Amino acid sequence: MLAGAIALVAAAGLTACGDDGGSAGSGSDGGQIELTIGTFTEFGYEDLLKEYEDLNPNIKITHHKTGQGGPYHQQLLTKLAANSGLEDVVAIEEGHLPDVLDKPHLFNNLADIGPSDVKPERWLDWKYEAGTAKDGTWVGYGTDIGPLAMCYRKDLLEAAGLPSDPEAVKPLFESWESYFEAGDTYVEKTGKAWFDSTSQIFNAMQNQLDVGYVDEDNKLTLESNQDIRDNWDQVTAAGNRGQTAKLVAFSPEWNNGFKQGAFATKTCPSWMLGVVKEQAGPENAGKWAVTDAFPGGGGNWGGSFLAVPKQSQHPKEAAELAAWLTAPEQQIKAFQKTGNFPSQVDALEEPQLLDFTNDYFGNVKVGTLFAAQAQKVEKAQFKGPGDGKIQENATSPALQAVEKGKSPEDGWEQAVEAAKRIAG
Structure with a gap:
């Protein structure tokens, strides 16, 4: 992955950071310490948190889990502003991380309070760098990353006369041009949608660019970056040709769409595998396939960090928990459960x-498969403050409006105006 990092330099081995389970809570008075951790969607931590408690009898953990990332991060920022109510360990998704890195004084520097044997070399270079603020504060330990692949329904492609073997489908997914061309064929043959929503496709395209919605000078890029507009025009045109199922991601209708075969392909960062399996259900086992081909060569979509706010009453113990959860062994277990792909160098060789x-x-x-996709990512996309909000509250609603009949041009103006309000 990555900017030379997956030259896979040797990091501190898999026995690093509290792997013996005995360090947490050290230095306390010997009484039980209660820690809280806040996450969203699926991190695969339920069994791991129980394991940590077993390894550390003086630690009691309460897990606060929220269904969707948008509301979770809004609550996190509200609690930060009020300086009250945050958990000892908080998860932060990469799209919302810039809003946190902009406030490093509200978080503990993990370089100061974390276990001494947990070094930046544990992580891919770009993952570590993404969790570090401009003033040098190490705000977040990296959890997962989201290397991109393509999931698809083999039976639905076969019904349209398209190839379905994971190797044979690769030409279909070689570029965005070939992807949308295959979509036209699929729509013509079946009368059904090729993908779930234009916003999901657009998000994947957007995450392949070097800079997100806000650049390093904190300036909005929608109007200045022609690549964003080109992606918009390409995906809305495909949608208007019948390729979109017009489903809002993570809505009940979208969830049901997996079961009903409402679309034939799905952009699949590694964490999406667990979502597909859960929503499509056992009746569709074996119908879904995944290939390491992806339009434009790949990219990263998603991934999170664990941080310790200054509000924590037990920052050292909180940092030890966060370090243990982001050790290679634990992240491999999380991947095996949910598909969240590890960001730790040693894990990628295991x-x-x-x-x-x-x-x-x-x-x-x-x-x-995803290790190979990860190696296609050369660096993390730069995301400035408000990036995640722009995706959730500007471009996605505008694309949904286009799916409901608004012209692509008017939808673009809607997205730009909403993004301007968010960016200030």
Whole structure:
């Protein structure tokens, strides 16, 4: 991955950071310490938190889990502003991380309070750098990353006379041009949608650019970056040709769309595998497949960090928990449960990861597949403050408006105006 980082330099081995489980709570008075951790959607931590409590009898953990990332991060920023109510350990998604890095004084520097054997070399270079504020504060330990692949329904492609084998489909997904061309064929043959929503496709395209919605000077890029507009025009045109199922991601209708075969392809960062399996259900096992081809060569969509706010009453113990959860062994376990792909250098060489197969997707070696996709990412996209809000509250609603009949041009103006309000 990555900017030379996946030259896979040797990091501190898999035994680093509290792997013996005995360090948490050290230096306390020996009484039980209560820690809280806040996450959203699926981090795969439920069993791991119980394991940590077993390893550290003086630690009691309460897990606050929110269903969707948008409301979670809005609450997080509200609690930060009020300087009250935050958990000891908080998860932060990469799209919302800039809003946190802009306030490093509200977080503990993990370089100061974290276990001494947890070094930046544990992570891919760009993942570590993404969690560090401009003033040098190490705000967040990296959890997962989201290397992109393509998921698709084999039976639906076959019904349209398209190839369905994971190798044979690669030409369809070689570029965005070939992807949308295949979509036209699919729509013509079946009369059904090729993908779930224009906003999901647009988000994947956007995440392939070097700079997100806000640049390093905190300036909005929608009007200045022609690539964003070109992506907009391309995806809305495909949508208007019948390729979109017009579903809002993570809505009940979208969830049901997996079961009903409402669309044939799905942009699949690694964490999406768990979503597909859960929503499509056991009745569709073996119908879904995943290939390491992706239009434009790949990219990263998603991934999070664990941070310790200054509000924590037990910052040292909180940092020890966060460090343990983001150790390679634990992140591999989380991947095996949810598909969240590890960001730790050592994890990417582990047979436990590389040999891991997913029976729901035809017993493909998803560990090896996503490790290869990860290596196509050269650096993290720069995201300025408000990036995640722009995606959720500007471009996605505007694309949904286009799906409901608004012209692509008017939709673009809606997105730009909403983004301006968010960016201030």
